[in-house]
Amino acid sequence: MKQNNILLASLMLMTSMSAFAKVGDLQQEVKIKAVSQTADIKNNQIIFFGPVEVVQGSIKINADQLRAFSAEGENSKILVATGNPATYSQILDDGRPASASAKEIRYEMATRTLTLTGTATLDQAGSQVTGNLIRYNIIQQKLIAESTGNGDDRVITIIQPDNYQEELKNAPEDKPVKKQDSK
Template structure:
């Protein structure tokens, strides 16, 4: 297997594993569909030109261009999906689907940081964070969302209410005094 393909597979597997991938996703084949690809093995880089579609189990990535690379000066391996927007989705262990979209989705394997830039959006079960830029450190579980600070541009977070319904717990209704006919 070519070194550039190993790099891409390694980046995708690291990304998916860290967001609690559905069991079995990482054992599935990795399929990349593109209009064309260019591999620069000497410089450890592969570029897919699109539209590009990546599928591995329940993982789906769609982009106009997908790059996977590392540099000789740094041990850092990077995957970069570019699109209008580029999208990432994956079914999680709990059955929900996590999605991310942005004009640029960058994953740095060494720092385990996912950076979404340009109309960035993260969504899981209706809970959303949107902004111009979202940076998520997977190892430390730290998220930073930022806006451009211009005009109406803001970071927006939407949190869905939790479902507190439990079949074993019956809602208690307030007692309403009932007057008997002889008490009137």
């Protein structure tokens, strides 16, 4: 019975993670494909070994490993996808694509916080933020990006011009729009 609760909790995590995705995505089933999985009932966690693919509507997560658990002594659910890199993609309500990649993608349900760590990138319709750590609070819609502070390692933000989306729509499928060089 408790193993079913763990699986249900991990599926609920995926549903809540999609709070800023297409409305229809929230009504779709969550499908997790993995090479294998283990359940640690005593510690209330499931680990999926990969490659792992999670799909819910337009939402897709790819990782080498996915861990769903509750923090000790708390009712807070946490989902951690790791890979080289782990990736997250979705289609927003307005039809624009959004994606993220990092060595670790962590979602904390209680605070609705998405944390990307290790060569982190967040991309929405061609505009992009990169850094060592990117933290995004979905409810407050606040983003914090940090670098390691070593040498040339910096947070980089690329903002596409207003007409970028129009160029994407009008570009022939065999000839993608080139991103402008930011140097």
